[in-house]
Amino acid sequence: MNKAETVAGALFAALGAFMLLESLKVPYLIEGVPGPSFLPRWIAVGLLVSGAVLAIKAAFPRFGSRAAAEWPAARGWMRVVLVMAALAVAFVVLDKLGFLVTTTLFMLVVIFGLGVRSWLALATVPLVAEIGLYMVFGVWLSVPLPKGLLGGL
Numbered sequence: 001m002n003k004a005e006t007v008a009g010a011l012f013a014a015l016g017a018f019m020l021l022e023s024l025k026v027p028y029l030i031e032g033v034p035g036p037s038f039l040p041r042w043i044a045v046g047l048l049v050s051g052a053v054l055a056i057k058a059a060f061p062r063f064g065s066r067a068a069a070e071w072p073a074a075r076g077w078m079r080v081v082l083v084m085a086a087l088a089v090a091f092v093v094l095d096k097l098g099f100l101v102t103t104t105l106f107m108l109v110v111i112f113g114l115g116v117r118s119w120l121a122l123a124t125v126p127l128v129a130e131i132g133l134y135m136v137f138g139v140w141l142s143v144p145l146p147k148g149l150l151g152g153l
Contacts, residue, residue, distance in 0.1 A: 098148020
């Protein structure tokens, strides 16, 4: 039995079950089109099923024949904390800095924290990804994104 995967699977299954129960309180369809509960409900089902499969495979090795996963070392936990902290800071400054600036800085911090040290990658990947995200959400889907510092453009 692999405790790390069993615990992680159980936690994801529990989170999925909680999300599913909460999504049942909101309409699934409104006037025949997907409502506010549509996406959260399917994400919850995916989490619940994935977590259950992971927990069962880890608890009963005969269902899975992989090598056991281990808990991350201290360096791995520091990366998890970095990503969570960067995400929290991004949520706080999103309205003031705007979507473009915040997301670019968030991606820069995360890829640097995950070990990328190539200046070419650090300079291009966040910018290219941000332009792609903006084109999809801001232009194609017409999602109103916070403008922040770039509000005059």
